[in-house]
Amino acid sequence: MPILTDSETLFHQRYPDFASTRALDELRASDYARLDRLGHVYLDYTGGGLYAESQIQQHVALLTGGVFGNPHSSNPTSQAMTELVEHTRRYILEYFHAAPDEYVAIFTQNASGALKLVGESYPFGPGGQYLLTFDNHNSVNGIREFARAKGAEVIYTPVLPPDMRLDETRLADHLDTPTGNVPRLFAYPAQSNFSGVQHPLDWIARAQAKGWEVLLDAAAFAPTNRLDLSVHHPDFVSLSFYKIFGYPTGMGCLLARKTALAKLHRPWFAGGTISYVSVSNQQHTLHEGAEAFEDGTLNYLAIPAIEIGLKHIARLGLEQIHTRVACLTGALLDDLTALYHTTGQALARIYGPVDTHQRGGTVTLNFYDQDGHFIDHQLVEQRANAAGISLRTGSFCNPGGGETALGITGEELRSCFSPADDRLTLTEFRRVIDQQSTGSVRISVGLVTTFADIYRFSQFARSFLDKRADEI
Numbered sequence: 144m145p146i147l148t149d150s151e152t153l154f155h156q157r158y159p160d161f162a163s164t165r166a167l168d169e170l171r172a173s174d175y176a177r178l179d180r181l182g183h184v185y186l187d188y189t190g191g192g193l194y195a196e197s198q199i200q201q202h203v204a205l206l207t208g209g210v211f212g213n214p215h216s217s218n219p220t221s222q223a224m225t226e227l228v229e230h231t232r233r234y235i236l237e238y239f240h241a242a243p244d245e246y247v248a249i250f251t252q253n254a255s256g257a258l259k260l261v262g263e264s265y266p267f268g269p270g271g272q273y274l275l276t277f278d279n280h281n282s283v284n285g286i287r288e289f290a291r292a293k294g295a296e297v298i299y300t301p302v303l304p305p306d307m308r309l310d311e312t313r314l315a316d317h318l319d320t321p322t323g324n325v326p327r328l329f330a331y332p333a334q335s336n337f338s339g340v341q342h343p344l345d346w347i348a349r350a351q352a353k354g355w356e357v358l359l360d361a362a363a364f365a366p367t368n369r370l371d372l373s374v375h376h377p378d379f380v381s382l383s384f385y386k387i388f389g390y391p392t393g394m395g396c397l398l399a400r401k402t403a404l405a406k407l408h409r410p411w412f413a414g415g416t417i418s419y420v421s422v423s424n425q426q427h428t429l430h431e432g433a434e435a436f437e438d439g440t441l442n443y444l445a446i447p448a449i450e451i452g453l454k455h456i457a458r459l460g461l462e463q464i465h466t467r468v469a470c471l472t473g474a475l476l477d478d479l480t481a482l483y484h485t486t487g488q489a490l491a492r493i494y495g496p497v498d499t500h501q502r503g504g505t506v507t508l509n510f511y512d513q514d515g516h517f518i519d520h521q522l523v524e525q526r527a528n529a530a531g532i533s534l535r536t537g538s539f540c541n542p543g544g545g546e547t548a549l550g551i552t553g554e555e556l557r558s559c560f561s562p563a564d565d566r567l568t569l570t571e572f573r574r575v576i577d578q579q580s581t582g583s584v585r586i587s588v589g590l591v592t593t594f595a596d597i598y599r600f601s602q603f604a605r606s607f608l609d610k611r612a613d614e615i
């Protein structure tokens with residue numbers, strides 16, 4: 144392994160734009176100093192972003208400098224809180240360039256909460272369709288249960304290995320599926336949390352032109368890319384704020400076009416969602432807009448921290464963050480694709496694009512030994528843990544990504560869904576039958592990843608070179 148300074152020099156030559164992100168190195172040394180102080184190499188940004196210490200300080204100052212009550216009341220402390228909640232709502236729209244007469248921001252617990260709101264309320268019905276790509280997160284896959292229960296057809300468009308990009312011909316065919324006047328919903332991730340692939344946002348307008356409503360899952364995309372809702376106009380967007388700026392957890396958002404929101408039918412009402420309700424005659428009238436979708440008391444003290452977090456990102460500039468992540472992802476891919484055992488066997492098999500074109504900072508792979516046997520992802524994780532490297536292994540709540548990348552067949556999976564007595568786990572099945580992996584290793588970079596972090600991971604990867612899986 145070349146020493147760090149040599150590698151870094153080569154990296155700067157290959158990725159000259161990285162120099163323009165120096166401010167983020169300084170930020171890492173100050174506002175995120177705890178990473179180096181505690182010796183962490185954090186490479187799980189797709190799992191969760193990291194907060195700056197200044198975000199926490201600002202939030203504490205706000206909470207200790209005021210008295211805030213439940214915004215459902217109308218006393219002074221409640222009004223103070225309502226003002227902060229509504230201010231944050233307006234700022235979220237501004238951040239995503241969403242026109243306030245076109246979009247509303249609905250607070251949810253997380254991206255999954257936003258997705259469930261759409262799923263349970265969407266007017267699916269016989270003759271309608273729920274179309275989705277194969278590489279969705281489970282919280283998007285789960286909407287198919289609402290669609291099925293209401294008699295709509297569920298259609299999956301594949302992604303194609305090894306790059307894991309959309310099968311565009313199939314998608315165009317699926318969007319042409321004939322329909323009556325029954326609503327139909329198309330859902331896809333702006334960035335896959337499995338492969339890092341960024342699917343073209345043009346599909347939004349193309350699908351809408353064919354009568355689909357579009358649900359864009361931006362949970363993995365928004366942390367390092369600009370989502371501009373004055374350019375693209377998806378009907379629904381799901382987000383988790385902790386993925387963008389780390390703190391607070393437990394807050395997400397559904398951005399919804401008002402026209403699309405008006406077509407949703409909530410299956411119930413709750414405290415805070417109704418303008419009128421009667422027990423005697425069992426009737427209720429829902430609020431209009433966002434409030435009709437926010438059940439019970441909001442996590443109101445956390446909400447101002449969203450504006451603090453978004454302003455932190457805006458100050459750094461998404462373009463700077465994007466550039467940094469692209470350069471570091473490029474370095475990671477260059478390094479991993481150049482590693483071979485002396486037997487000639489490649490060390491890593493990457494599931495997704497191996498260059499930085501239309502991809503984000505999520506790299507998923509398996510390591511293989513000198514004889515071409517996979518190295519169990521759980522073992523890789525144990526070793527990474529011991530080396531102070533935080534990464535993620537498994538299938539990342541993205542079963543379609545895993546099934547496509549690892550070539551897991553429907554038949555193999557059927558054996559895992561058989562009655563409990565003769566059920567074989569997928570791991571047992573694959574080990575016994577064909578020595579293939581059932582999961583993978585995910586490395587993801589973010590706004591304060593440094594070149595040194597990538598270097599530490601490269602050293603870690605090299606520790607698997609010229610070894611047999613059974614001796615590891």
Ligand SMILES: Cc1ncc(COP(=O)(O)O)c(C=O)c1O
Nearest residue numbers: 253254255280336360362363383
């Ligand atoms: C693309 C994508 N969608 C949705 C989610 C769900 O987010 P949450 O667990 O915060 O609800 C995730 C989380 O990893 C994700 O990466």
